[in-house]
Amino acid sequence: MEDTFKPKIIVFCCNWCAYAGGDLAGISRYQIKPYFRVIRTMCSARVDPEWIMEAFRLGADGVMVAGCHPGDCHYIGGNYRTRRRIALLRSLLSQFGLNPQRLGLAWISAGEAEKFAMTINDFIERVTKLGPSPYRTSAADAEPAGLVKEGADV
Amino acid sequence: MPSRPVSSRRAQMSEKIKIAIAQGATCSGCDIAVLDLDVELLKLFEVANLTFAPLATDVKYKDVEAMDDGEITICLYHGAVRNSENEHIAKLLRKKSVIMVAYGACAAFGGIPGLANVTTKNRILDTVYDDTATTVNSEHTRPQTHYVSPEGHELELPELYESVKALDDVIDVDYIIGACPPTREMNVKLLGVVLDFVQGKADLPPKGIILASERTLCDECPRQKPDKVFIDEIKSVDYTELDPDKCFLEQGIMCFGPATRAGCDSKCINVNMPCRGCMGPTAAVLDHGASCLSAFTSILKVSGSESELPEEEIEKLMAKMRDPLGTFYRFTLPKSLLQRVVKET
Numbered sequence: 001m002e003d004t005f006k007p008k009i010i011v012f013c014c015n016w017c018a019y020a021g022g023d024l025a026g027i028s029r030y031q032i033k034p035y036f037r038v039i040r041t042m043c044s045a046r047v048d049p050e051w052i053m054e055a056f057r058l059g060a061d062g063v064m065v066a067g068c069h070p071g072d073c074h075y076i077g078g079n080y081r082t083r084r085r086i087a088l089l090r091s092l093l094s095q096f097g098l099n100p101q102r103l104g105l106a107w108i109s110a111g112e113a114e115k116f117a118m119t120i121n122d123f124i125e126r127v128t129k130l131g132p133s134p135y136r137t138s139a140a141d142a143e144p145a146g147l148v149k150e151g152a153d154v
Numbered sequence: 155m156p157s158r159p160v161s162s163r164r165a166q167m168s169e170k171i172k173i174a175i176a177q178g179a180t181c182s183g184c185d186i187a188v189l190d191l192d193v194e195l196l197k198l199f200e201v202a203n204l205t206f207a208p209l210a211t212d213v214k215y216k217d218v219e220a221m222d223d224g225e226i227t228i229c230l231y232h233g234a235v236r237n238s239e240n241e242h243i244a245k246l247l248r249k250k251s252v253i254m255v256a257y258g259a260c261a262a263f264g265g266i267p268g269l270a271n272v273t274t275k276n277r278i279l280d281t282v283y284d285d286t287a288t289t290v291n292s293e294h295t296r297p298q299t300h301y302v303s304p305e306g307h308e309l310e311l312p313e314l315y316e317s318v319k320a321l322d323d324v325i326d327v328d329y330i331i332g333a334c335p336p337t338r339e340m341n342v343k344l345l346g347v348v349l350d351f352v353q354g355k356a357d358l359p360p361k362g363i364i365l366a367s368e369r370t371l372c373d374e375c376p377r378q379k380p381d382k383v384f385i386d387e388i389k390s391v392d393y394t395e396l397d398p399d400k401c402f403l404e405q406g407i408m409c410f411g412p413a414t415r416a417g418c419d420s421k422c423i424n425v426n427m428p429c430r431g432c433m434g435p436t437a438a439v440l441d442h443g444a445s446c447l448s449a450f451t452s453i454l455k456v457s458g459s460e461s462e463l464p465e466e467e468i469e470k471l472m473a474k475m476r477d478p479l480g481t482f483y484r485f486t487l488p489k490s491l492l493q494r495v496v497k498e499t
Contacts, residue, residue, distance in 0.1 A: 050444035053491040071461040080460045084451040087465075087472040092447060095272070095479040097496040105465075134496040 007061040007127045009036040011120065012051070014044045016074040018066035020110035030117035033124045036064075043067065045078035049089050056098065059136045062127035064104035066119070072109065079107070099130055171227035171352055173198075174206035174218075176247050178240040179267040179318065180233025184258040185209045187335035188230070194342055201352050202227075206247070218246055226250045228348060230257040232335075234267045234488065235319045238299075239312035248325040253358070255344075256321040259334040259432045262363075263442075264488030266334070268318045269480060271487050271494035275316045317494050318487075330363045333418050334432035334485060340365045340417070363437070366417030370436060371429050374416045377401050384455040388474055391428060402428040403453060408481065412449040413442065432485045441491045443482035450475070450482075 013019035019040045025032065041047055044067025055063045065082060073079040083105065090100035104126075106119045175188060185207075191198065205226060206213050229251035235241050248254050259265040270278060283291055301309040321327055331340060343365050350356035367374065379401045389406040396402070402409035402423075409428035415436050422429055435442035456463060456471060475481070483490055 048444065049447050050439065050441040050491060053441050053444050057491045057493075077460075080456070081452055083465070083468050084454065084456070084472060085448060087469045088447055088451050088475060088478060090469075091473065091475075092443070092478040092482070095477075095495065096492050097498055099498050130498075134498050135492065 005128055005131060007035050007124060007132075008059060009062045009064065009124060009127060010055045010060050011036050011038045011064045011066060012044065012047045013038050013040055014046075014067040014074070014079075015040055015042050017068035017072065017110050018044070018106070018108045018116070021066075021108040021112050021116040024111065024113035025116040028113045030113060032117050032120050035124050035128075036120055043073065043075050043078040044082040045073075045075070045085075047082065049085055052089060052103065056093075056102075056133060056135050059133065061130070061133045061136070062102045062104065062123060064106060064120075064123050066106045066108050066116075069107040069109055097134060101126055102130060102133065170201060170203045171348075172205040172225060173202045173348075174226045174229040174247055174251065175204070175209070176206065176229055176231045176243050177208055178231060178233030178244065178261060178321070179236040180258075180260055181266075182209060182232075183335045184230070184232035184260075187258070187338070188341060190338045191341050191345065194345060197349070198345055201349060215243070215246070218250060221250050223249050224252050226252070227352070228253040228255065230255045231261050231321055232258045234260040234264050235315075235321060235324050236267060236270065236317075237312040237314050241324050242312075244321060244325050253328050254321075254325065255329045255331060256327045257331050258336055259332055259434065259485045261321040262330045262332050262489075263434050263486040264318050264320045265432075265485050268320070268486070268488040269484070270318050272479065273495070275314055279314070320488050323488070328361050329359075331365055332363070332415065332433040336365070337418055337421055339419055363415075363434075366415050366433060368437060369416050371411035371414045371416045371418070371420065371423070371433070375401075375411055375420055375423055377423065380404060383453050385453050386455050388454075396426050398426050408450070410446050410449075410482075413439070413445040430484055431482075434486055434489070442486040443479070443490055446482040447478065 013022055019038070022038060044065050047065050052063050065086060067079045067082055068074060070079055070083070086103060086105045090103055093103055094100045104123045108116050108119060175185060189195070204211055206218055226247070229247045231244060231247065231254065233240065235244060256262045260267055264271070279296055283289065283296055284294060297311055299311050299313045301311070303309065322330070331344070333340065347359065347364075351358050372379070378399055383401060383403045385403055385406050387406050388408060391407050394405065394407065396405060396407065402411075407428050410431040411423070411429045413435065414429050414431045415433040418433055431442060431446065435445055439445045451472070454471070456468070487494070
């Protein structure tokens with residue numbers, strides 16, 4: 001099973017650090033397993049917890065949020081909020097029956113291409129070991145719950 | 155329901171509309187909420203006959219089955235859908251009613267019964283029929299949907315579902331009214347909507363959530379709110395002397411006003427109790443619990459310099475919040491994105 005299992009992983013990257021780091025990783029030709037999809041947000045704190053829930057509902061096996069190092073947030077304190085949310089979200093997700101390790105959090109600066117590649121590879125390996133998400137079966141015929149409307153609470 | 159038939163009124167009887175109040179998995183608090191209309195009830199009964207209301211009238215399902223489709227003008231369905239009888243009644247009354255209202259938090263979002271989605275049908279039955287201290291059930295009997303007694307009588311019982319659902323998960327619903335239970339003011343407004351429709355004064359409002367605001371409860375909360383709120387420590391409402399004029403969050407009490415739809419006239423707030431979220435989320439939100447979580451984590455104060463705190467300290471701080479699922483999703487678990495708890499194999 002583990003040899004054939006190809007996880008689906010969503011990685012939310014902040015525009016200023018993690019996404020630039022990922023960009024550099026691509027330019028530098030670091031090898032990363034192809035099981036992740038990147039969604040760019042302006043800040044890691046822009047990632048609404050309900051997006052993470054929605055990703056799991058639609059069958060993601062793992063979700064990672066990547067942002068600037070603590071203290072380096074482009075918006076001064078966004079990543080501190082992210083850190084708290086992810087911490088509480090992990091305990092909420094474990095109540096939902098998901099292994100909290102399926103929710104990753106990483107701090108990657110714009111220059112850390114190698115760290116980006118390593119972090120994603122490690123996360124893919126971790127999720128591959130965990131196997132398919134238990135929400136996958138019910139997600140087989142799930143449709144996106146409609147786009148988040150304008151003016152949605154961040 | 156006692157009425158005083160006056161001969162002149164009797165002539166109009168046939169023009170009266172028919173209303174129904176149906177029950178699902180409910181505590182019947184919503185029935186009481188309708189009764190709370192008191193003198194306004196007289197206005198209601200001037201234009202309407204209560205044709206189906208198991209709590210107030212002697213009526214059988216076969217009486218409803220005998221009705222024509224669309225014979226009932228408006229049906230208020232309260233309670234969640236968690237067994238085959240609930241679903242049958244919902245579908246039956248949908249067919250017989252012109253307007254179907256998901257009335258109250260349980261019908262609208264699953265409500266308190268919806269918290270059964272944290273466990274499974276079998277575990278619920280095990281608890282009820284075996285594990286409780288006062289139960290003696292040496293044969294481990296479980297309720298059957300079909301039973302034939304030794305005398306040959308056949309008995310059908312509804313089947314308990316694995317998951318609790320909201321009303322609009324099983325039928326098409328015209329209007330959704332949140333709150334646990336809907337307030338008297340909401341009922342008076344609803345009565346106004348029905349009266350205007352019956353008397354041809356106004357059209358019905360568009361489908362969807364009605365009698366509620368598009369904004370959050372904080373927007374209409376009468377308490378003094380500071381510009382920035384920080385919670386130093388989460389306190390229990392049972393053991394804290396509360397200032398009736400100050401924001402609950404400022405006093406360390408969990409209040410879900412920032413993430414909950416307004417329209418309840420701040421009933422709980424006015425009697426010095428924090429919001430628990432029974433009006434559900436605003437239209438822009440897909441998942442009420444995630445919205446509550448977002449609001450809550452942003453205001454919990456992190457002592458010391460946050461940047462120097464290692465990740466484990468943050469986890470410890472957040473672990474102070476016990477049972478996030480039950481607290482954030484108190485009324486909305488079946489309508490959340492993940493809907494129910496699963497078990498990782």
